[in-house]
Amino acid sequence: MPSVSDSRRDRWRHSDAAWLAVAMLLALALRWPLLRGPGFWPDLAQFATWSWMSIEEGLAKPYEFRPAAASPARWANYPPLYLLVLNGWGRLFPLVTGIPLDRDLILALNREQRTEAALDAVRFFKLPAVASDLLTMLLLWRCLRRRMSQADAIGGATWPRPGWPVLVAALYGLNPAVLYDSAVWGQVDSLHTLLMLLSLDAAARRRTAPMSF
Known part of the structure; x- marks a missing residue:
């Protein structure tokens, strides 16, 4: 008992x-x-860029350096585990928001064009x-x-x-x-x-x- x-x-x-x-x-x-704020835009734009690159061109691609003038991509300096997280998160982005994670959005993010789609992406990649x-x-x-x-x-x-x-x-x-x-x-x-x-x-x-x- x-x-x-x-x-x-x-x-x-x-x-x-x-x-x-x-x-x-x-x-x-x-x-x-607080998610509604733009946060530190350059880093969040990079997260979205790495996510897009890993989906489009493979997980190793974000680690390849590309000059900013030639491509919106930046070379990744985070451990591969976070790239895996970003890869999966980026695949969820269009399903959750209805906005495609495409080159146009990545260009807008890297140019700090604060469109509604870009702001939604920034908020999403804070999650x-x-x-x-x-x-x-x-x-x-x-x-x-x-x-x-x-x-x-x-x-x-x-x-x-x-x-x-x-x-x-x-x-x-x-x-x-x-x-x-x-x-x-x-x-x-x-x-x-x-x-x-x-x-x-x-x-x-x-x-x-x-x-x-």
């Missing part, structure tokens, strides 16, 4: 997950109107960073909750009160610098943060294969 402490722990787990959902929804609500913010919140909560469960299991371990996993996740997701970097600026540092946290989590669990990835 479950003890009183077990039932309290179960109630805490359910309420903890609910509060995490509230924190993530709040983080998304704060970011959503991977925003998604990474939310996934990092989820991962922080999951990692800390696991550590708390382990501390309970071994007994006698000192650990902060319940609610800390949600608090830490919320502090990350609502951090003005994190919010500005992804939703306003349009940079993808949050994706790298997510991958580093995944690696640290794998290391803590002694899973060397995911850690090395």
Whole structure:
């Protein structure tokens, strides 16, 4: 028969997950109107360009240098993993927005012609960073909750009160610098943060294969 402490722990787990959902929804609500801004246009134009190039000419093509006068493309200086993300994201762009990701749009972006289509593209290519913010919140909560469960299991371990996993996740997701970097600026540092946290989590669990990835 479950003890009183077990039932309290179960109630805490359910309420903890609910509060995490509230924190993530709040983080998304704060970011959503900020997506409407142009962000750092040159970088976002490059992301769209690399996406278009990888779809049209293969994933290796964005790494080839082309003079700006000859082509709207810029050579990519990001790791290949993000090119894979951009490749998939670019394929979704016409399906979601109804706007083709074509040469005309890429030229408009690189010339900083702020047409409606170009602004839609800029907003769309901010979304991977925003998604990474939310996934990092989820991962922080999951990692800390696991550590708390382990501390309970071994007994006698000192650990902060319940609610800390949600608090830490919320502090990350609502951090003005994190919010500005992804939703306003349009940079993808949050994706790298997510991958580093995944690696640290794998290391803590002694899973060397995911850690090395």
